[in-house]
Amino acid sequence: MTSEIQMTELLQQIHDQIKVRRAAGLYPPGLEQQLEREFAEIMSSTNRRYFASKDLQVQLQHLEDAFGRLSGQISSKSRIPGLSLFHRMVGKLTKRQVLGLTAQIRDVESMIIVVLKMLGEFAESQEEADSRVVRELSQHVLDRVAVVDHLAILTTELEARVRNLESRLGQ
Amino acid sequence: MGTRRVHQVLVGAARNDAITAMALEIQLELTERFESNIFCHHPLDASFPEFVQQLTEIGTGSPHDVLIYHLSFGIPEMTEMLLRRPEKLVLAYHNVTPAEYYTELLPEFAEALAYGKSEASLLKNRVSLAIADSEFNAEELESFGYHDVHVVAGGANPQRLIDIGVDVNFMSDLEQHFPNGFILFVSQVLPHKRVDHALEILQLLRTVHRLDIGLVIAGPIRQPAYEFAVQTLREKLQDSHLLLANAVTDEQLATLYRACLCYIGTSEHEGLSVPPLEAMANGAPVVVLGAGAVPETVKTGGIVLPVDTGVIEFAEVVAEVVTNSDLRSQLRRAGVARLNDGFAENSAQKFVELVSGITV
Numbered sequence: 001m002t003s004e005i006q007m008t009e010l011l012q013q014i015h016d017q018i019k020v021r022r023a024a025g026l027y028p029p030g031l032e033q034q035l036e037r038e039f040a041e042i043m044s045s046t047n048r049r050y051f052a053s054k055d056l057q058v059q060l061q062h063l064e065d066a067f068g069r070l071s072g073q074i075s076s077k078s079r080i081p082g083l084s085l086f087h088r089m090v091g092k093l094t095k096r097q098v099l100g101l102t103a104q105i106r107d108v109e110s111m112i113i114v115v116l117k118m119l120g121e122f123a124e125s126q127e128e129a130d131s132r133v134v135r136e137l138s139q140h141v142l143d144r145v146a147v148v149d150h151l152a153i154l155t156t157e158l159e160a161r162v163r164n165l166e167s168r169l170g171q
Numbered sequence: 172m173g174t175r176r177v178h179q180v181l182v183g184a185a186r187n188d189a190i191t192a193m194a195l196e197i198q199l200e201l202t203e204r205f206e207s208n209i210f211c212h213h214p215l216d217a218s219f220p221e222f223v224q225q226l227t228e229i230g231t232g233s234p235h236d237v238l239i240y241h242l243s244f245g246i247p248e249m250t251e252m253l254l255r256r257p258e259k260l261v262l263a264y265h266n267v268t269p270a271e272y273y274t275e276l277l278p279e280f281a282e283a284l285a286y287g288k289s290e291a292s293l294l295k296n297r298v299s300l301a302i303a304d305s306e307f308n309a310e311e312l313e314s315f316g317y318h319d320v321h322v323v324a325g326g327a328n329p330q331r332l333i334d335i336g337v338d339v340n341f342m343s344d345l346e347q348h349f350p351n352g353f354i355l356f357v358s359q360v361l362p363h364k365r366v367d368h369a370l371e372i373l374q375l376l377r378t379v380h381r382l383d384i385g386l387v388i389a390g391p392i393r394q395p396a397y398e399f400a401v402q403t404l405r406e407k408l409q410d411s412h413l414l415l416a417n418a419v420t421d422e423q424l425a426t427l428y429r430a431c432l433c434y435i436g437t438s439e440h441e442g443l444s445v446p447p448l449e450a451m452a453n454g455a456p457v458v459v460l461g462a463g464a465v466p467e468t469v470k471t472g473g474i475v476l477p478v479d480t481g482v483i484e485f486a487e488v489v490a491e492v493v494t495n496s497d498l499r500s501q502l503r504r505a506g507v508a509r510l511n512d513g514f515a516e517n518s519a520q521k522f523v524e525l526v527s528g529i530t531v
Binding site: 005007010011013014015017018021026027031032035038039042043044046047049050051128131135 | 275276277362367371379395396397399400403404406407474481482483484487488491498501502505
């Protein structure tokens with residue numbers, strides 16, 4: 001039973017440990033609030049970033065599928081009698097140009113796909129670099145805050161000592 | 172003519188979903204006495220048992236029949252259908268997640284959740300019997316104007332994994348992945364479960380407490396956008412030793428419960444919360460946040476922290492449990508005692524007995 005565990009004592013022990021660790025600087029002041037803020041920021045941008053990245057992937061896939069279908073082959077069939085023959089003749093006459101143009105378009109499109117993928121990756125790595133800089137800066141600020149906090153504790157202790165000395169000298 | 176048909180209606184049915192699991196347990200009891208099917212609004216996974224069917228196939232009913240509606244989400248078409256149909260209506264209330272957890276991430280989903288709360292009020296005059304699966308949920312139903320709400324966690328069966336063996340290959344993978352052990356959180360990966368807090372607790376355990384342990388989150392990833400946010404946090408924390416196991420088999424789940432150093436629960440909203448009970452049944456020490464129905468569910472079977480406990484204090488408690496074998500033993504004993512105290516009864520049978528009371 002939990003009564004056997006002595007919940008009140010356990011939680012008191014935990015609170016005491018936290019105080020010790022705070023004094024040792026292991027828990028910088030405002031750490032929990034900072035973590036909460038950071039995740040709130042992640043959540044607020046997730047909708048835009050997640051769906052934008054998903055949309056980009058879907059559109060790139062569509063582009064690649066369309067690229068795969070690009071063959072320059074157009075059906076010559078027609079519902080109007082005699083027109084199929086006409087389409088076939090036009091197809092034969094323009095085949096050289098159409099196939100040449102198709103090859104050129106495939107070259108351009110393959111380059112476009114590569115460039116778009118690179119742009120997507122570049123955007124992601126840029127974002128990672130930005131967040132790394134922010135993280136390093138935040139850590140730097142937190143370290144400074146911890147130092148200030150420590151100094152504040154020392155100052156309070158010194159003040160107490162001075163008061164003590166003053167009162168002794170006064171006597 | 173007496174009641175022949177008692178059907179259950181769900182918004183969605185999915186494997187590893189607690190409400191679906193409860194409905195399936197209830198179904199086993201219902202079919203002993205009535206003609207009974209489970210109908211589901213959302214499209215179904217093809218691997219589901221044949222008695223889970225699409226709601227469009229429900230056919231006509233009669234005033235002698237009964238529909239059990241499991242409310243956990245709001246859909247206006249469902250409300251209209253339930254108001255229109257002739258059967259007696261039983262409301263099985265599982266609570267609806269507060270919409271604010273989703274407002275920013277998935278605004279449309281948040282609207283549906285907000286509607287879910289109002290759906291309970293809209294159905295009030297149609298309901299012949301209201302059953303909540305916890306006192307917490309019963310109080311909420313009463314706040315909507317319901318009277319005589321019965322409290323039965325119908326179909327919740329924390330002992331269901333007891334006879335299931337461990338998955339040896341999975342166990343071996345876990346040992347390789349986490350040579351010094353891991354803590355476990357069994358939960359769907361959803362914003363109100365605060366998987367981000369579990370990750371931060373792990374970070375504190377590994378950095379401040381110097382415990383070289385990992386965290387396993389076992390549960391289906393229902394919202395990929397939230398998983399994306401969790402992964403972003405994971406990258407930021409750099410040192411996170413996390414396994415997002417997604418949906419697992421019963422054998423894998425039993426393995427996780429039995430092998431973990433400690434079960435943790437960081438969820439900020441729970442209408443019932445069966446996983447801590449399953450953890451107790453499988454010998455895991457339990458440390459959970461006391462949100463919603465968690466304190467009444469876990470009772471003295473584990474450490475229930477005040478709902479405003481921060482990640483620092485949570486991590487300190489987990490560190491104490493992980494490093495203190497006496498405390499772990501005490502918690503294991505407390506878990507077993509808790510289950511013997513209140514979950515030995517067949518909750519599905521009790522639920523069906525209540526439903527039988529309104530049949531003719």
